[in-house]
Amino acid sequence: MHDSRKFLRPEAIKRISRLGLRARHIVEGFLSGLHRSPYFGQSIEFRQHREYTHGDDLRYVDWKVWAKQDRYYVKQFEEDTNLRCTLLCDVSASMRYGRGDFNKYEYACTIAASLAYLLLRQQDAVGCVAFDESARMIVPQRTKRNHLNSIIKALELSDPREKTDLYQILRNATESYPRRGMMILVSDLFVEREGLFRGLRLLRSRGHDVMVFHVLDDDELDFPFSGPTRFEGLELAEQLRCNPRALREGYLNSLGEYLEEVRRGCSRHDVDYVLLRTSQPLDAALAAFLSNRLGTRR
Numbered sequence: 001m002h003d004s005r006k007f008l009r010p011e012a013i014k015r016i017s018r019l020g021l022r023a024r025h026i027v028e029g030f031l032s033g034l035h036r037s038p039y040f041g042q043s044i045e046f047r048q049h050r051e052y053t054h055g056d057d058l059r060y061v062d063w064k065v066w067a068k069q070d071r072y073y074v075k076q077f078e079e080d081t082n083l084r085c086t087l088l089c090d091v092s093a094s095m096r097y098g099r100g101d102f103n104k105y106e107y108a109c110t111i112a113a114s115l116a117y118l119l120l121r122q123q124d125a126v127g128c129v130a131f132d133e134s135a136r137m138i139v140p141q142r143t144k145r146n147h148l149n150s151i152i153k154a155l156e157l158s159d160p161r162e163k164t165d166l167y168q169i170l171r172n173a174t175e176s177y178p179r180r181g182m183m184i185l186v187s188d189l190f191v192e193r194e195g196l197f198r199g200l201r202l203l204r205s206r207g208h209d210v211m212v213f214h215v216l217d218d219d220e221l222d223f224p225f226s227g228p229t230r231f232e233g234l235e236l237a238e239q240l241r242c243n244p245r246a247l248r249e250g251y252l253n254s255l256g257e258y259l260e261e262v263r264r265g266c267s268r269h270d271v272d273y274v275l276l277r278t279s280q281p282l283d284a285a286l287a288a289f290l291s292n293r294l295g296t297r298r
């Protein structure tokens with residue numbers, strides 16, 4: 001048995017607390033800015049039953065049906081979408097980069113925590129996988145509000161390291177979550193594209209609704225460097241000394257081709273794609289998510 005004190009050091013507990021408060025602040029601030037939201041609340045009008053599955057809220061079990069049939073069924077209501085969502089958060093070494101208020105890892109974790117808070121607020125089931133080459137932390141889908149603490153701990157205790165094997169992660173997700181739901185991938189997508197698209201295609205073939213939040217730092221998008229510079233690899237032990245002004249045009253051209261390839265690949269597989277800068281307000285991710293849900297429900 002692991003000693004939790006080894007992992008939950010005082011400084012780690014403080015970071016976890018800050019992430020939870022930040023997620024709540026972002027979500028509540030975003031929702032207060034919506035004059036009228038069609039996404040929240042639960043109708044009292046009963047619609048149908050469905051069979052109970054592990055993780056469902058016991059408050060909605062119909063005990064009268066159980067007494068008659070000796071089987072568990074859950075009540076569903078008109079506005080109850082019963083979303084089952086898994087957050088796939090990249091914690092590979094390249095996510096450490098950043099010179100602004102957040103590096104990519106911190107920004108991605110805040111997106112994941114904010115979405116988890118938002119979903120749990122609606123009594124949807126949320127799980128989380130923090131990954132690099134393999135799944136580092138796995139949190140099962142749950143609906144209870146205090147489940148947010150488990151997700152935040154998984155994110156905060158996954159210090160970025162190693163490279164990313166995204167195809168393997170997405171393939172494992174299809175096997176671990178056979179029931180249709182929503183898969184939200186948060187990553188800088190510094191991966192081999194063929195494997196990325198194969199994994200997305202596999203998720204879609206199993207009926208999952210898939211969203212990709214592509215997180216990049218401003219430096220990676222704008223390449224603002226000037227003067228002699230040494231670039232160091234985060235996932236490869238390589239260095240490059242150069243005059244970045246001589247590379248800027250070629251870099252930005254290659255970046256544009258890469259982003260277009262990713263956008264087209266996601267579109268081809270009917271995957272919602274959102275590019276986010278780490279300097280961008282995080283409520284942009286929430287707005288994109290809610291827009292996706294509205295479109296899905298229609």
